[in-house]
Amino acid sequence: MNGKKRNTLSAWVCNIPxxxxxxxxxxxxIIYTAYISLTNMNVYHWFDFAVIGFKNYISxxxxxDSGFLRALGLTVLWTALNMILQLVIAFVMASLLNIxxxxxxxxxxxxxxxxxxxxxxxxxxxxxxxxxxxQFGLLNQWLSxxxxxxxxxxxxxxxxxxxxxxVNLWLALPFMIMIMDGALQSVDKSYYENAMLDGAGWFTxxxxxxxxAITPIxxxxxxxTLFTTFKQFDVIYLLTQQVGAKTGANIHxxxxxxxxxxxxxxxxGFSSAVSIIIFLLLISFALLSKIRRPGNEKNI
Amino acid sequence: MRRIYERxxxxxxxxxxxxxxxxxLIPILYAVSVSLNGxxxxxxxxxxxxxxxxxxxxxRAVIFGQPVLLWxxxxxxxxxSSVCISLLAxxxxxxxxxxxxxxxxxTILSGLLxxxxxxxxxxxFAIYKLLSPMGLINTKLGLILIYIGTMAIFGLLNLKxxxxxxxxxxEEAARIDGANGRRTIVxxxxxxxxxxxxxxxVMVLIYVWNEYIYAITFMTGESNYTLAAGLYSLQATEMxxxxxxFAAASVVVSLPILIIFFAAQKHMVSGxxxxxxxx
Numbered sequence: 216m217n218g219k220k221r222n223t224l225s226a227w228v229c230n231i232p233x234x235x236x237x238x239x240x241x242x243x244x245i246i247y248t249a250y251i252s253l254t255n256m257n258v259y260h261w262f263d264f265a266v267i268g269f270k271n272y273i274s275x276x277x278x279x280d281s282g283f284l285r286a287l288g289l290t291v292l293w294t295a296l297n298m299i300l301q302l303v304i305a306f307v308m309a310s311l312l313n314i315x316x317x318x319x320x321x322x323x324x325x326x327x328x329x330x331x332x333x334x335x336x337x338x339x340x341x342x343x344x345x346x347x348x349x350q351f352g353l354l355n356q357w358l359s360x361x362x363x364x365x366x367x368x369x370x371x372x373x374x375x376x377x378x379x380x381x382v383n384l385w386l387a388l389p390f391m392i393m394i395m396d397g398a399l400q401s402v403d404k405s406y407y408e409n410a411m412l413d414g415a416g417w418f419t420x421x422x423x424x425x426x427x428a429i430t431p432i433x434x435x436x437x438x439x440t441l442f443t444t445f446k447q448f449d450v451i452y453l454l455t456q457q458v459g460a461k462t463g464a465n466i467h468x469x470x471x472x473x474x475x476x477x478x479x480x481x482x483x484g485f486s487s488a489v490s491i492i493i494f495l496l497l498i499s500f501a502l503l504s505k506i507r508r509p510g511n512e513k514n515i
Numbered sequence: 516m517r518r519i520y521e522r523x524x525x526x527x528x529x530x531x532x533x534x535x536x537x538x539x540l541i542p543i544l545y546a547v548s549v550s551l552n553g554x555x556x557x558x559x560x561x562x563x564x565x566x567x568x569x570x571x572x573x574x575r576a577v578i579f580g581q582p583v584l585l586w587x588x589x590x591x592x593x594x595x596s597s598v599c600i601s602l603l604a605x606x607x608x609x610x611x612x613x614x615x616x617x618x619x620x621x622t623i624l625s626g627l628l629x630x631x632x633x634x635x636x637x638x639x640f641a642i643y644k645l646l647s648p649m650g651l652i653n654t655k656l657g658l659i660l661i662y663i664g665t666m667a668i669f670g671l672l673n674l675k676x677x678x679x680x681x682x683x684x685x686e687e688a689a690r691i692d693g694a695n696g697r698r699t700i701v702x703x704x705x706x707x708x709x710x711x712x713x714x715x716x717v718m719v720l721i722y723v724w725n726e727y728i729y730a731i732t733f734m735t736g737e738s739n740y741t742l743a744a745g746l747y748s749l750q751a752t753e754m755x756x757x758x759x760x761f762a763a764a765s766v767v768v769s770l771p772i773l774i775i776f777f778a779a780q781k782h783m784v785s786g787x788x789x790x791x792x793x794x
Binding site: 229248 | 539541623629639721761773777
């Protein structure tokens with residue numbers, strides 16, 4: 216008994232440094248955020264704020280034009296579009312890369328990895344300043360070369376949303392293509408020969424054989440990507456919402472919306488309430504995705 | 516006849532991939548080319564991807580005209596201390612979570628998994644409000660604390676997953692051969708876990724190198740910036756013609772990360788997939 220207690224003690228001692236860092240920078244600030252969310256703290260009430268109960272939550276969730284529900288809807292749309300496009304494009308690209316007689320496959324794969332290897336914020340800023348810039352951006356140079364009027368790519372809501380989508384696909388597809396590629400290589404080729412003998416066409420073979428075979432392999436990566444897409448901040452913030460350099464498009468995901476309310480309009484209590492709602496949503500997604508995949512438990 | 520079709524299809528496929536690779540690389544190629552172009556003919560429509568008059572003038576302007584070397588120094592201080600401290604903290608923790616069985620272990624693990632989904636931006640204001648009375652705003656120590664704390668969960672989970680994949684029999688064999696507990700860990704387990712330790716360190720390094728939002732919010736004054744915050748502040752506005760310099764700065768900032776990424780790539784797959792979490 217005494218030895219067991221000593222083991223427990225030394226195991227905890229091993230954990231203390233890392234847990235202390237995580238506790239002071241992650242856990243305690245979350246608790247503090249939850250507390251701020253119950254107050255009216257803002258730039259006028261920096262020290263003399265008062266607890267106002269759940270008012271911030273009510274105005275975030277019930278007032279339609281507060282902006283949060285719109286941001287949440289847009290985030291869901293953003294995540295859905297991104298996931299569908301990523302899965303379809305990555306599947307097609309990986310299938311083409313796996314065509315047997317394609318020799319320079321490795322060269323193509325390495326080149327396609329570049330958007331993943333580049334620092335993300337640098338790429339996004341290069342897209343913003345190099346491609347989309349209304350005056351000297353490459354896209355408008357091409358347009359003027361063909362005699363068209365220049366376009367303000369990041370000014371209108373819909374166009375800016377599409378631009379953000381393109382940049383995010385550019386950033387995220389290499390990872391998805393690599394995952395799909397690995398999954399496709401693990402599919403047993405003999406299945407296809409049988410199916411071909413049975414007279415199944417290319418499309419039928421993909422739907423009936425390939426998709427079910429790779430689904431369990433790509434599932435963890437897809438769940439991870441789902442979370443990172445929902446939590447995407449850099450693309451939308453850096454392209455359209457930079458403090459002091461807004462492009463005029465009013466598009467927000469939940470994260471840029473929370474940031475805007477904390478550091479631009481200085482509505483700290485409201486922003487904290489939004490943060491807590493997002494955190495609760497993420498936790499419930501995480502629990503759901505774990506229930507759906509019981510095989511995951513062996514990790515713990 | 517069929518072989519001709521096959522050859523033609525293959526040629527078409529290669530053309531398709533060359534076109535796709537080129538299209539994907541356009542933003543990067545364009546920046547590289549602008550940064551090397553002597554005449555600033557960026558307003559002309561006669562632009563080509565191969566610079567017409569080659570020059571390193573923009574790079575000289577970046578390295579000597581901007582405080583880039585200072586920012587590089589700041590970034591290296593932050594990155595090295597964050598990587599060292601987080602590995603020193605995470606390796607023993609991950610080891611105990613993987614190998615020892617004790618009360619509270621499962622609670623810690625499910626807590627870590629839950630917190631792993633929390634985006635650091637959401638508690639930024641609370642962290643600001645907590646650090647400012649301690650005088651840690653606008654100091655390197657404050658940023659190092661934030662970076663270590665943010666990556667501690669990833670480090671613990673990633674390393675723990677990798678330790679799990681090392682068979683415990685290896686340790687038992689070492690023990691039977693007479694090695695004591697510490698010796699087993701230092702000369703048997705740690706060498707085996709090298710890929711995961713390297714990848715975890717590289718992920719922390721890349722995170723610190725690329726992190727700009729905390730750096731610009733918590734640090735004021737150009738001399739305190741990291742490379743990421745500095746590059747952010749260098750951005751070409753719509754009016755200024757500083758875009759070639761910005762392009763050169765982007766290349767300078769990206770090169771070390773590209774080199775590290777492709778050098779660690781060999782370890783990247785085994786070191787990341789075993790842990791089951793992607794930073």
